Amino acid sequence: MKKIAIQGTLGSFHDIAAHKLFPGEEIELKCCAHFRDVFAAVKADSQALGLVAIENTIAGSLLQNYELLRKSHLQIVGEYKLRISHCLVCLPDEDWNDIVEVNSHPIALMQCQEFLNNHPRFKVVEAEDTAKSAEIIRKENLKGHAAICSKAAAKLYGMKILQEGIETNKHNFTRFLLVADPWIADDLRKELNINKSTILFSLPHTEGSLSQVLSILSFYNINLTKIQSLPIVGREWEYMFYVDLTFSDYLRYRQAIDAITPLTKELKTLGEYEEGKSSTKL
Numbered sequence: 701m702k703k704i705a706i707q708g709t710l711g712s713f714h715d716i717a718a719h720k721l722f723p724g725e726e727i728e729l730k731c732c733a734h735f736r737d738v739f740a741a742v743k744a745d746s747q748a749l750g751l752v753a754i755e756n757t758i759a760g761s762l763l764q765n766y767e768l769l770r771k772s773h774l775q776i777v778g779e780y781k782l783r784i785s786h787c788l789v790c791l792p793d794e795d796w797n798d799i800v801e802v803n804s805h806p807i808a809l810m811q812c813q814e815f816l817n818n819h820p821r822f823k824v825v826e827a828e829d830t831a832k833s834a835e836i837i838r839k840e841n842l843k844g845h846a847a848i849c850s851k852a853a854a855k856l857y858g859m860k861i862l863q864e865g866i867e868t869n870k871h872n873f874t875r876f877l878l879v880a881d882p883w884i885a886d887d888l889r890k891e892l893n894i895n896k897s898t899i900l901f902s903l904p905h906t907e908g909s910l911s912q913v914l915s916i917l918s919f920y921n922i923n924l925t926k927i928q929s930l931p932i933v934g935r936e937w938e939y940m941f942y943v944d945l946t947f948s949d950y951l952r953y954r955q956a957i958d959a960i961t962p963l964t965k966e967l968k969t970l971g972e973y974e975e976g977k978s979s980t981k982l
Contacts, residue, residue: 772879790846834847
């Protein structure tokens, strides 16, 4: 049985992604209210894994999770890209005319902004989780309340689906990272085809420092799929760069890392793993 800490509750997109990542396997979920709690849960139990959203194709990067990952010293051992489709759900005995308030996670609300703009009479209230919103409405029998959540959450909590697919962009995907204690990370990678990594580094204040690093990566046929910069607190106008790399030759990748190391400061590998698959169905 795999123990996986997630942000959110049963029926959340983290729950769905965990089961998609390990199809057919028995999973014990530890549901956490906040992302920081996910990292804390993995650090408290070295045999547990953590699954955290890192970016969405509409809402962008979850910047706080980059910092939580850096500070945790956990290792990325996998990823999964989940198609996100939202539903508007309510109590079984209510309908459109009854709804006055919509509750959901702020990222979900952002992803459904066009739908919400078309229903200006709805009061929009942010909540800690998509599925939790549905669970609370059902348990507390909140009349006039609707939730934006997954179809799976609606079914799990016995909610009526008023409308499916209310996300603004149908190409709505969230990328999740699977993280583990460094002591077990190597064992988890043994069966994987390692072709992706996430590194971080800072750079000296010299002209062209970033372009030099990118040129070397290109020379070694390393594909840079994402670069995210975050300011370094207490060091004005200095930034930490989080970079995702893909490669077909692991040796060339290691040579590239050795080549850029003298040009960077604080270079660290956050994980080497197999590029994740994308799910088109929930």
